[in-house]
Amino acid sequence: MKNNENHPGKNGEQQKVRTLADLARIAGVSAGTVSRALAGKSLVNAETRDRIQTLAREHGFRPNQMASKLRSQKTGLIGVVIPLGHEKRQHVSDPFFLTLLGQIADELTESGYDVMLRRVIPDDTTDWLERLTGSGMVDGVIVIGQSDQFDVIESVAEHYHPMTVWGHRTPGQTHCVVGTDNALGGRMAAEHLIARGARSLAFLGVTTGIEIRARYEAAKAVAEAAGIPLVHLPIDLAAATMGPQLEAALPDCKADGLFAASDLIAMSALRVLHQIGRKVPDDVQIVGFDDLLLASQTMPPLTTIRQEIGLGAKALVDKLKARISGEDTDHLVNAPQLIVRESTRKAA
């Protein structure tokens, strides 16, 4: 037991211990032992292990994760990317994605991973994803939303295995996707509106994104099959511009059944309809999409197509973990659920 540099009496513990070697010196052991002790490995004497751990705590020492991760080749980090392809200006993301992100972060945390968050605007570059997967910084990647970057994601998926993607399932695709059956959702919305007496439909939302296009097309197919007209009002998803666009478009829109691409749009539409004196659901009915928490708080509460965010987040993380350990994974396309509230009429 030698403590020449560590006398609490003289000048206290000024020299900050920053490295394993530092701690090893004052503990009178080797760096290797300290490493094993701090990792709680079984092959160290319990007594010395405790001594070292106590010492570490006293000196507020924490091993440098960067070095540890480099050496062990496991980063414990998952990259989470939100590509903002179309909607370039929309820095403030959709609350749906934000909520999904939150839940993913929770799941990941519970599995002992840290999250490296990156929002990218692909613009003209095509290597935004490679830059992450090839960085050596992450053990895996979750992509939130395909935006208009389907091909980029596909090409990365060809050689990069530990990746899962929230979005739309396209037959034959390589990348592992988790998402909602948007076509089914679109169908449910249109059928519900028609069943409740709508005789002329409108779809509110831009269809640049692949998911929303699927909702639109399914609704359109239903409408056509029923011999009912459906017009497309390409309302922006950016919350800031939604209001004015709706104020411009709705007064001339004679549809009595509105299907909004998201709850946010629906909510905004509700307000505009009220302003121009159309009663919901008597004059016009409306169905949203997502079932965000606010959908139940609107007036009237919103009938909507629910996406299970919690399940989605869990699936994205579970599948990613499976892929990290070399397994292969299936896609997961969740069936959405029609949540009937008061923005559509009571069943006849």
Next chain:
Amino acid sequence: MKNNENHPGKNGEQQKVRTLADLARIAGVSAGTVSRALAGKSLVNAETRDRIQTLAREHGFRPNQMASKLRSQKTGLIGVVIPLGHEKRQHVSDPFFLTLLGQIADELTESGYDVMLRRVIPDDTTDWLERLTGSGMVDGVIVIGQSDQFDVIESVAEHYHPMTVWGHRTPGQTHCVVGTDNALGGRMAAEHLIARGARSLAFLGVTTGIEIRARYEAAKAVAEAAGIPLVHLPIDLAAATMGPQLEAALPDCKADGLFAASDLIAMSALRVLHQIGRKVPDDVQIVGFDDLLLASQTMPPLTTIRQEIGLGAKALVDKLKARISGEDTDHLVNAPQLIVRESTRKAA
């Protein structure tokens, strides 16, 4: 199972080049030169630099960031942590925080930083923050919300400089904080309600969090000075439980002026009031807090106290960058703004 790493695509490609050394070998130079070339340093022959960069691109080579960061002692990573102290169960965070997070991520990205996101539930541990600051993984830390962890943050701030915090300014505090003048906001809300004729106030929201307590106390002071009663309805901020709590509390509440701790609560209250047949703003007026985008979309649109999220995010990042480069920074307490919409009455 499956999954062959090498993509046998381009004309019988050899071993994947993974390291500087690999690339150096096929380029016929040393690793050092490759490093300099890829970093675009001026002290390499322009010609060899281009050759190496081309080679790197052809082989899809990207330097390992972990190693780079370890060596250079700059991680290019900022830790962003959301402590969930009170409200333990509330995994789905407040949309205000989520939006703030999004904007912070944007600002950070624009400054060339990556974001390491961590959500923590401090529970009984007190080292959740140290664990991040001492990890060697991040160049700095932003804490979103003090929750009930003021003391922990203070104690870390004593020895860890590159940190900024969103939250409430307490006189004499050490940690650099950016936030809103909550007391002023509370005062504005109460004064506005009273000026528009309210004669009995209620505050909706739990006051465990220091920011919300400040709003409450300021409102209370105003009410007292005006000789007007103010009751406190401790509504949970978790969106899921808000509705039922309000449905239980509001029918018995005779206040004609409601001040909600957040727009979300206000929105929920709006719905409940409508349900129980009280007209807003004729029977009862209501003021929210935050001015989230949805505040303008409620029915009636919500009068609220606006917090400038964008400015806050920018300030958090700017100050953090200053602190990273060794400077000292002042606190920033933004004055909130009263946004008058239709949930309060017209001026007499």
Next chain:
DNA sequence: CTGAAAGCGCTAACAA
């Protein structure tokens, strides 16, 4: 302008 060499701080295989 380029190569050689010395680490960044940690882990793990191999000895002792």
Next chain:
DNA sequence: TTGTTAGCGCTTTCAG
């Protein structure tokens, strides 16, 4: 059980 010895992959003096 512990110490010793190599590196993880990169950057950066220091020579040449």
